[in-house]
Amino acid sequence: MVRTYLLKHTLQIVVLGVLDGIAIWIGTSLALQVHYLTAIILILGAVGINYIYLSKRTYAMRYLLPGLIFLFAMVVYPIGYSFYISFTNLSTGHILNQQQVIAQITDRFYTPDDAPTFTYTAFKNEAGDIAILLHGSDGDLLYFQGEISPVKGSDDRFVDEDGDGSPDSFLSYDVMTLPQIIKSLPNIEGLRIPYDGGTIRLDSLRSFKMSVRRYSYNQDADTIRDLQTGTIYKNIEGFYTSNDGEELYPGFKVWMGIRNYLSLVLNPLISGPFARVFGWTVTFASLSVLTTFAIGLFLAILLNDPYLKLRRLYRVLVIVPYALPAFISILIWHGLLTNMGLFNHVLLQLFHISIPWLENAFWAKVSILLVNLWLGYPYMMIVSLGALQSIPGELYEAARVDGATWWHRFSRITLPLLLMPLAPLLIGSFAFNFNNFTLIWLLTEGGPPINARTVAQSTDILLSYAYRLAFQGARGNQFALAAAVSVIIFFIIATISAINFRLTGALEDLSKNV
Amino acid sequence: MYSKHTILGSIIRHLVVWLFIGFAVFPVLWIFSASINPTNNITAQQLIPRHIVWDHYVELFTNPQHPYAIWLWNSIKIATLTSLLTVALTALSAYAFSRFRFKGRRVGLLGLLLVQMFPQMLAMVAIYILLLNAGKIIPWIGLNTHPGLIMVYLGGAMGFNTWLMKGYFDTIPRSLEESAKVDGASQFQAFTRIILPLARPILATIFVLSFIGVYSEYILARVLLTDTHQFTLALGLNLFIHGQWGNRWGVFAAGALIGAIPFLIVFALAQHLLVSGLTRGSVKE
Numbered sequence: 001m002v003r004t005y006l007l008k009h010t011l012q013i014v015v016l017g018v019l020d021g022i023a024i025w026i027g028t029s030l031a032l033q034v035h036y037l038t039a040i041i042l043i044l045g046a047v048g049i050n051y052i053y054l055s056k057r058t059y060a061m062r063y064l065l066p067g068l069i070f071l072f073a074m075v076v077y078p079i080g081y082s083f084y085i086s087f088t089n090l091s092t093g094h095i096l097n098q099q100q101v102i103a104q105i106t107d108r109f110y111t112p113d114d115a116p117t118f119t120y121t122a123f124k125n126e127a128g129d130i131a132i133l134l135h136g137s138d139g140d141l142l143y144f145q146g147e148i149s150p151v152k153g154s155d156d157r158f159v160d161e162d163g164d165g166s167p168d169s170f171l172s173y174d175v176m177t178l179p180q181i182i183k184s185l186p187n188i189e190g191l192r193i194p195y196d197g198g199t200i201r202l203d204s205l206r207s208f209k210m211s212v213r214r215y216s217y218n219q220d221a222d223t224i225r226d227l228q229t230g231t232i233y234k235n236i237e238g239f240y241t242s243n244d245g246e247e248l249y250p251g252f253k254v255w256m257g258i259r260n261y262l263s264l265v266l267n268p269l270i271s272g273p274f275a276r277v278f279g280w281t282v283t284f285a286s287l288s289v290l291t292t293f294a295i296g297l298f299l300a301i302l303l304n305d306p307y308l309k310l311r312r313l314y315r316v317l318v319i320v321p322y323a324l325p326a327f328i329s330i331l332i333w334h335g336l337l338t339n340m341g342l343f344n345h346v347l348l349q350l351f352h353i354s355i356p357w358l359e360n361a362f363w364a365k366v367s368i369l370l371v372n373l374w375l376g377y378p379y380m381m382i383v384s385l386g387a388l389q390s391i392p393g394e395l396y397e398a399a400r401v402d403g404a405t406w407w408h409r410f411s412r413i414t415l416p417l418l419l420m421p422l423a424p425l426l427i428g429s430f431a432f433n434f435n436n437f438t439l440i441w442l443l444t445e446g447g448p449p450i451n452a453r454t455v456a457q458s459t460d461i462l463l464s465y466a467y468r469l470a471f472q473g474a475r476g477n478q479f480a481l482a483a484a485v486s487v488i489i490f491f492i493i494a495t496i497s498a499i500n501f502r503l504t505g506a507l508e509d510l511s512k513n514v
Numbered sequence: 515m516y517s518k519h520t521i522l523g524s525i526i527r528h529l530v531v532w533l534f535i536g537f538a539v540f541p542v543l544w545i546f547s548a549s550i551n552p553t554n555n556i557t558a559q560q561l562i563p564r565h566i567v568w569d570h571y572v573e574l575f576t577n578p579q580h581p582y583a584i585w586l587w588n589s590i591k592i593a594t595l596t597s598l599l600t601v602a603l604t605a606l607s608a609y610a611f612s613r614f615r616f617k618g619r620r621v622g623l624l625g626l627l628l629v630q631m632f633p634q635m636l637a638m639v640a641i642y643i644l645l646l647n648a649g650k651i652i653p654w655i656g657l658n659t660h661p662g663l664i665m666v667y668l669g670g671a672m673g674f675n676t677w678l679m680k681g682y683f684d685t686i687p688r689s690l691e692e693s694a695k696v697d698g699a700s701q702f703q704a705f706t707r708i709i710l711p712l713a714r715p716i717l718a719t720i721f722v723l724s725f726i727g728v729y730s731e732y733i734l735a736r737v738l739l740t741d742t743h744q745f746t747l748a749l750g751l752n753l754f755i756h757g758q759w760g761n762r763w764g765v766f767a768a769g770a771l772i773g774a775i776p777f778l779i780v781f782a783l784a785q786h787l788l789v790s791g792l793t794r795g796s797v798k799e
Contacts (some may be wrong), residue, residue, distance in 0.1 A: 026651070026652060029651070030651060033651070035651065038651070059614065059616075059701075060610045060614040060616040060619075061610075061616075063606040063607060063609055063610035063614075064606070064607045064610045064611075064622070066602075066603050066606060066607075067603040067604060067606060067607040067672050067676065068607070068672075070603065070665060070668040070669040070672060071626075071629065071669050071672040071673070072669075073644075073665070073669060074634070074641065074644075074665060074666045074668065074669025074670065075629055075632070075634050075637070075669045075670060075672070075673075076629060077640075077644070078634070078637035078640035078641045078644060079629075079632050079636075079637050079640070081637070081640035081643070081644070082636065082637045082639060082640045085639060085640060085643075295534075299531075299534060302527060302530065302531060303531070304516075305516045305527070306516060307516055307517075307518055307519055307524075308519075308524075308527055308528075308531075310528075314531050314535065317535045317538065317539065318531075318534050318535055318538050319538075320538045320539055320542060321538055323778060323781060324542070324774050324777070324778075325726075325729060325730045325748075325773070325774060325777045326730055327730055327732055327747075327748040327751070327752075328751065328770045328773055328774055329541065331751055331752065331754070331755045331766070331770060332541050332542075332544075332545050332767075332770055333541060334755050334756075335545075335548075335556060335755065335763060335766070336541060336544065338556065340556055340557040341556055342544060342556075342559075345557065374537065374538070374541070378538075435633055435635065435636070437635070437732065437733045438730070438732040438733065438748075441732065441733075441736075442732070442752060442755070442756075445756060463635070463636070463733070466636075466638075466639075467638065467733065467737070470638070470639045470642075471642075471737065479639045479643070482639050483639050483640070486636040486637065486638070486639065489636055490632055490636055493631065493632070493633060493636075494631050494632065497631040498631075
């Protein structure tokens with residue numbers, strides 16, 4: 001019974017076995033690195049997977065699980081985490097959490113004026129290992145093989161050959177002269193010898209000194225006390241801050257509420273550029289849809305004409321831009337529009353002018369729209385051609401009989417009948433361009449700059465602005481602010497999608513069909 | 515709507531069409547000309563080169579300063595693996611949604627649709643931090659690794675493609691699997707031996723859509739890959755234009771044209787599949 005079961009499910013058992021092995025291996029290494037919570041989640045996940053693939057009751061989950069894991073790990077969780085980040089102050093200087101920062105700050109040392117001082121004798125063996133004999137006021141200490149211990153008065157490991165009162169060798173170690181010490185200084189300087197609650201480290205060429213922890217953390221009051229100066233630092237918005245406003249670095253990650261969103265609206269240094277970027281994003285996306293649709297529809301009408309010879313060949317030739325990867329086309333266009341590129345070359349020869357296509361804020365916007373027109377009209381032409389062919393010819397015949405002009409036929413028949421099926425695609429195109437990072441970044445990199453006070457640049461769209469805040473800013477990684485901008489885009493795109501679903505009735509259809 | 519043209523009307527129409535053909539085609543012609551021009555300088559280039567040289571193509575693959583072959587290979591590798599895995603994973607989950615009735619099925623389907631409304635790239639900061647931390651525990655799926663990037667792409671591909679595939683599976687009659695099961699096939703065997711071969715057009719469609727999408731993807735690759743040798747083609751080619759090699763126009767041109775080839779091949783191979791797959795998937799039985 002068991003045997004036939006095993007035979008029938010060999011593959012299942014082998015795969016599960018391998019996965020469990022990997023899970024245990026990673027779980028163990030996680031536990032060793034003190035990531036207990038992650039380890040527990042991983043092991044629980046592994047148990048769940050075993051259950052799903054061994055129980056009959058969860059049969060459908062066996063098919064769903066592989067995809068769901070990636071969907072949750074790489075989409076659902078990151079979206080939720082983005083929302084969370086946007087309510088924190090996560091940014092350069094506020095990356096670590098509070099415990100990590102306290103641990104880091106309380107591990108700092110200083111040397112009090114009245115700290116014990118030690119003169120020393122250094123020894124070295126042939127392998128280059130160093131031993132230090134420290135002479136303090138309360139007797140000698142030996143630092144040897146990573147351990148420190150007091151030395152009793154008569155220790156026969158030390159040999160004083162010339163009888164001058166200081167030892168010349170220690171086991172196989174020989175005493176070091178000053179020039180030898182200077183040569184080995186990097187090693188000796190790096191020594192941190194833990195002793196009596198502090199550490200002993202090199203203070204000058206001829207002496208070691210005891211240093212003690214500088215900060216102590218008071219858990220009840222959540223304050224840090226500077227033992228050297230007596231200053232108390234209180235936990236204020238991600239920094240331990242003294243009454244004088246002095247902050248201890250690094251800061252840590254804290255909950256900020258809607259502060260990031262408020263600053264996008266109220267802080268004039270941020271809200272001005274943000275409003276500008278927002279405006280350009282909407283303008284850019286709208287104009288892109290408008291121009292590509294206008295040209296696409298125009299060409300579709302022109303090339304749908306049964307009296308036009310060669311129209312099949314023409315259709316193929318005008319959709320050439322559609323067949324190239326966009327990132328390659330955009331880079332080619334950058335080459336054409338650059339200061340010394342083809343466009344200015346021709347303009348100079350013919351009219352003795354040149355245009356700052358990518359260097360001037362206005363012309364950079366024109367260039368972006370021009371390139372997007374080139375990239376986008378073939379798609380609009382293809383979908384318009386399809387929609388045109390579904391309009392019954394009798395409508396035009398009837399209009400002609402009634403004496404309608406060309407414009408009337410276009411505006412009363414063609415356009416309304418086209419817009420019905422195409423509206424969702426136009427809205428989809430708007431949503432796509434709203435986040436068309438590739439175009440902006442490869443053509444202008446968002447440039448030219450506005451001014452030195454903001455990271456936003458003239459042709460930045462919201463997404464490229466968020467990218468810049470997070471990864472390219474002069475003030476480091478402003479992750480939280482970038483996440484807030486992303487969340488705003490989330491809501492705009494979600495609204496657009498909702499309108500689109502309503503328009504197509506897709507949601508009703510789907511909920512009937514599922 | 516249309517009527518016979520006058521001669522003048524005909525001439526004007528052809529002229530207008532040729533104007534647009536010029537607009538559509540000249541950047542491609544210009545870049546091809548640049549790739550075989552003796553000069554590497556953008557200003558000195560002439561549309562019709564005095565003589566044809568292939569030096570730029572040779573330099574593209576031999577100059578160690580720009581590892582073009584590695585970028586091309588990275589892009590093809592990442593796009594192919596992502597697409598294959600996307601097809602496999604979406605086929606599995608679409609089959610479950612199409613054939614099984616289980617608790618949470620409806621919620622799951624609508625949930626997929628909802629998740630699809632949020633573009634994944636907007637979570638770039640969270641994904642960056644996720645991979646940063648994952649890399650501290652398992653280095654080969656962290657930042658600057660291809661497995662990490664592929665896993666990110668896989669998550670983003672699930673929603674839309676599962677819906678597309680489910681629509682297609684719904685059109686395949688259940689009676690086929692029923693009879694296979696009567697003959698002793700398990701559910702999973704019925705899925706792999708009966709349904710998958712019948713669903714070949716939609717599998718190919720999703721492979722092609724995914725390949726084209728991943729091959730052209732820019733922002734997530736840019737956020738997650740930092741080392742030049744890990745770059746995809748989109749990141750690498752950008753260095754010719756915005757990076758340190760701005761004055762190698764001819765070499766860039768060669769790289770741009772060769773980089774378009776894998777895209778074109780996949781596009782051309784599957785064009786007829788795209789049409790049949792998309793139309794059949796969207797129409798109910």
